[in-house]
Amino acid sequence: VSTTPLLRRLEAIGASTQAERDLLANLPGTTKHYDAHYDIVSDGDRPSVVCLILEGMACRYKISADGKRQIVSFHIPGDIPDIQSLFIDVMDHSLATLVPSKVLAIPHARMCGIIDEHPRIAHVLWRETLIDAAVFREWIVVRSRPAYVRVAHLLCEHFARMDAVGLTEGDTCALPITQAQIGDALGLSDVHVNRTLQELRGENLIRLQDGKLTIPDREGLKAAGEFDPRYLHLKRGMGDTRAARG
Amino acid sequence: VSTTPLLRRLEAIGASTQAERDLLANLPGTTKHYDAHYDIVSDGDRPSVVCLILEGMACRYKISADGKRQIVSFHIPGDIPDIQSLFIDVMDHSLATLVPSKVLAIPHARMCGIIDEHPRIAHVLWRETLIDAAVFREWIVVRSRPAYVRVAHLLCEHFARMDAVGLTEGDTCALPITQAQIGDALGLSDVHVNRTLQELRGENLIRLQDGKLTIPDREGLKAAGEFDPRYLHLKRGMGDTRAARG
DNA sequence: CGGAACTTTGAGTCACTTCAATCGGTGTGG
DNA sequence: CCACACCGATTGAAGTGACTCAAAGTTCCG
Numbered sequence: 001v002s003t004t005p006l007l008r009r010l011e012a013i014g015a016s017t018q019a020e021r022d023l024l025a026n027l028p029g030t031t032k033h034y035d036a037h038y039d040i041v042s043d044g045d046r047p048s049v050v051c052l053i054l055e056g057m058a059c060r061y062k063i064s065a066d067g068k069r070q071i072v073s074f075h076i077p078g079d080i081p082d083i084q085s086l087f088i089d090v091m092d093h094s095l096a097t098l099v100p101s102k103v104l105a106i107p108h109a110r111m112c113g114i115i116d117e118h119p120r121i122a123h124v125l126w127r128e129t130l131i132d133a134a135v136f137r138e139w140i141v142v143r144s145r146p147a148y149v150r151v152a153h154l155l156c157e158h159f160a161r162m163d164a165v166g167l168t169e170g171d172t173c174a175l176p177i178t179q180a181q182i183g184d185a186l187g188l189s190d191v192h193v194n195r196t197l198q199e200l201r202g203e204n205l206i207r208l209q210d211g212k213l214t215i216p217d218r219e220g221l222k223a224a225g226e227f228d229p230r231y232l233h234l235k236r237g238m239g240d241t242r243a244a245r246g
Numbered sequence: 247v248s249t250t251p252l253l254r255r256l257e258a259i260g261a262s263t264q265a266e267r268d269l270l271a272n273l274p275g276t277t278k279h280y281d282a283h284y285d286i287v288s289d290g291d292r293p294s295v296v297c298l299i300l301e302g303m304a305c306r307y308k309i310s311a312d313g314k315r316q317i318v319s320f321h322i323p324g325d326i327p328d329i330q331s332l333f334i335d336v337m338d339h340s341l342a343t344l345v346p347s348k349v350l351a352i353p354h355a356r357m358c359g360i361i362d363e364h365p366r367i368a369h370v371l372w373r374e375t376l377i378d379a380a381v382f383r384e385w386i387v388v389r390s391r392p393a394y395v396r397v398a399h400l401l402c403e404h405f406a407r408m409d410a411v412g413l414t415e416g417d418t419c420a421l422p423i424t425q426a427q428i429g430d431a432l433g434l435s436d437v438h439v440n441r442t443l444q445e446l447r448g449e450n451l452i453r454l455q456d457g458k459l460t461i462p463d464r465e466g467l468k469a470a471g472e473f474d475p476r477y478l479h480l481k482r483g484m485g486d487t488r489a490a491r492g
Numbered sequence: 493c494g495g496a497a498c499t500t501t502g503a504g505t506c507a508c509t510t511c512a513a514t515c516g517g518t519g520t521g522g
Numbered sequence: 523c524c525a526c527a528c529c530g531a532t533t534g535a536a537g538t539g540a541c542t543c544a545a546a547g548t549t550c551c552g
Binding site for chain 3: 524527528529531536537542544549
C-alpha cells in the first residue's frame, strides 16, 4: 500500500502530469504507526502536520454534552482527515484510530508549499474537502431515517468508498468496527444496532464478522439503505462494474 | 448591504491588502432578485455561476427517500452556499430562498480567475468551505440530542452567525422561517417544534415572532442548547462582547 | 480458567410521531 | 366591506420506534 488512492483522486478531475503523479507518490513526511483506539489529533489541538492514512482505519468524533462519543466520519487509506488544520488553527473534534494504522504525517509547511506550486493538486484537495462536506450532509439526512435504513446506508457507503480506492475483494471489504461504534456513528444504541444487523443478515443482505463486511446482494442492500452514491462524486457508482453474487 | 460580510472573513485570517479588499468589494457578476421559496440551484444541476447572498436568506436541502424535505443548512448574507459547484460538476442537493433575496451570480470562470491570481482569497474561500463542513458535523452531533437542545442550539447558531456579519441589533436578529422549516432542519415534526418553542419561550429564553428572533437571556439559551461556538471558528464567541439583558 | 470485550436476548419506558381539529391573521374577489 | 380560502401556529390524544436497564451467552487472551 502506498499513496495510490490519492492518485486515483487526482485522476478524477482529468489527466495528470508526470510531475503531479511523482509528487503524490513521494509526499514528504514521516511514516508513523499507531495502536488501535489512539487519538492521533485531539479536540483543542493546534496540529502542525496533516495525516494521510496509508493503512488501517480511523474516525473523527466529538463528545456531546451528555458525554457520549459521536462519530462523525470514518476514514480509510487515501484520506487526509485533518486537512482542515491547514486553514483552521484549533481542532473542533478529534481523530482516532479504530485499528492499528499506518499514517504519513506531512508538515503543514511542506503541504502549503505543494499547494502553492501545484494548483491542480490544490484543486483536488479542495474538492476532497467538499466531498467530505457532502458526506456530512448525507449523514444528516440519513440519520433522520429509521435504524434499518441508517445501518444499510452506512454499509453501502463504506463499501463504495473502499471500492473506489481498490480495497475490496469481490463482495467483501474490511470493516473492523464494533456494533457500539456503528451506534456512535448512527445515533443508535448498541442494542438496536445489533437487532438491525440481525435483520439485515436474516434477509441475506450482509454478513459482518471478524472485521469483514460481505454484501451478497448489493442491489438489495442499496434499496434497504436508500443508497444513491451520487453524493460521493466517484467516477463510478458502487458495484456498477461488477455483478452481485447470485 | 454589500459584500462587506465577505470582507470580514478575509480579515479573519489576518491583514488584507488594499487590492484584496477592492476585489471583494467589487466582485464581478450579475445581481439577481429572487422570490421566496425559489430554487436558485436544483439537485442534479450543473451550475456555471456561484451565488453570493447579498440580502435575504436561503437554505440547502435534500429530499429523502420518504419524500420529506431535509434542510441541511441555512445561509445568510456573505455566504456562498454553492461554491462547491466550482469543483464538483453536478449538484447533490438544492439551494432555495426562504424569503425574497438578492444574490450576486458570479461566473465560474471569473471566480477561478480570482482564485488563481489571489492565493489568499482562495485561502479564505477554502477555509469557509471547511467551516461549512464543521457546521455539518455539529449538526450531526446536535441532532442526536433531545428536541429542546436541538432547537435552542439552532437559534444560538443562527444568532452567532448573524452577529458575526453585523446583522444583529442588540439581542434581536432576523429569522424569517416557519416552525415547519425548523422541523425540516432538525429532524422534528412541526408539532414538536411548536411545543419546544413554547417551552423555551415560557422560560424567557427566546421570543420568535414576525420573522424576528429575540434572545433576552443569551447565556441561558447557550446552556439550553449546549452551545459552544468554537466550531464556527469566528473571531469572537457569540455575545462575548455584549452583556445579556438582566 | 478467570477476565475483558463484544454480541445477543428480554422487558418496560418514553420522546417524539401521526392524526385530527381549532384558531388567527392575511389576501382576494365579489 | 364581508365571505372565503389559505397558511401558519396551536392544542389534544393515541401510537410507536428506539432507548435503557438487566442479564446471559461468546470469543479471545493471558
